[in-house]
Amino acid sequence: xxxxxxxxxxxxxxxxxxxxxxxxxxxxxxxxxxxxxxxxxxxxxxxxxxxxxxxxxxxxxxxxxxxxxxxxxxxxxxxxxxxxxxxxxxxxxxxxxxxxxxxxxxxxxxxxxxxxxxxxxxxxxxxxxxxxxxxxxxxxxxxxxxxxxxxxxxxxxxxxxxxxxxxxx
Numbered sequence: 001x002x003x004x005x006x007x008x009x010x011x012x013x014x015x016x017x018x019x020x021x022x023x024x025x026x027x028x029x030x031x032x033x034x035x036x037x038x039x040x041x042x043x044x045x046x047x048x049x050x051x052x053x054x055x056x057x058x059x060x061x062x063x064x065x066x067x068x069x070x071x072x073x074x075x076x077x078x079x080x081x082x083x084x085x086x087x088x089x090x091x092x093x094x095x096x097x098x099x100x101x102x103x104x105x106x107x108x109x110x111x112x113x114x115x116x117x118x119x120x121x122x123x124x125x126x127x128x129x130x131x132x133x134x135x136x137x138x139x140x141x142x143x144x145x146x147x148x149x150x151x152x153x154x155x156x157x158x159x160x161x162x163x164x165x166x167x168x169x
Contacts, residue, residue: 058098
């Protein structure tokens with residue numbers, strides 16, 4: 001699932017619609033692999049927090065510490081709270097998940113300068129029968145509407161084809 005993480009007035013209705021699909025799913029997920037970009041602190045690779053839970057106004061969401069440790073031990077993620085502290089890309093998704101899922105944990109990862117192969121390996125290691133991948137992304141920013149629409153449609157097509165070829169700079 002790819003969901004936006006802009007402020008709730010801007011992206012809330014779209015995120016709410018996406019997450020509402022989980023309310024009707026058979027075998028609802030009990031673990032969320034939550035991936036998003038850092039906005040405030042430069043990250044090399046993939047970074048997980050050391051925290052055991054993320055707090056929201058609706059209560060705490062437990063981190064799957066075991067999964068984070070497995071990824072760290074495999075050399076796929078590092079542990080660093082610095083980029084997580086000011087970040088909103090992951091946290092903004094949590095209240096939606098709390099409203100539609102009864103009991104779940106998260107594997108919260110900030111991804112920046114990482115290879116597609118590294119991210120694919122992380123996904124492969126964490127995904128299971130009741131694990132859902134949620135990618136928090138606003139897709140394009142600062143583009144005019146027509147350009148953003150073209151770029152977002154191209155991105156959606158690449159996701160559907162599992163094509164991780166980088167965009168030309």
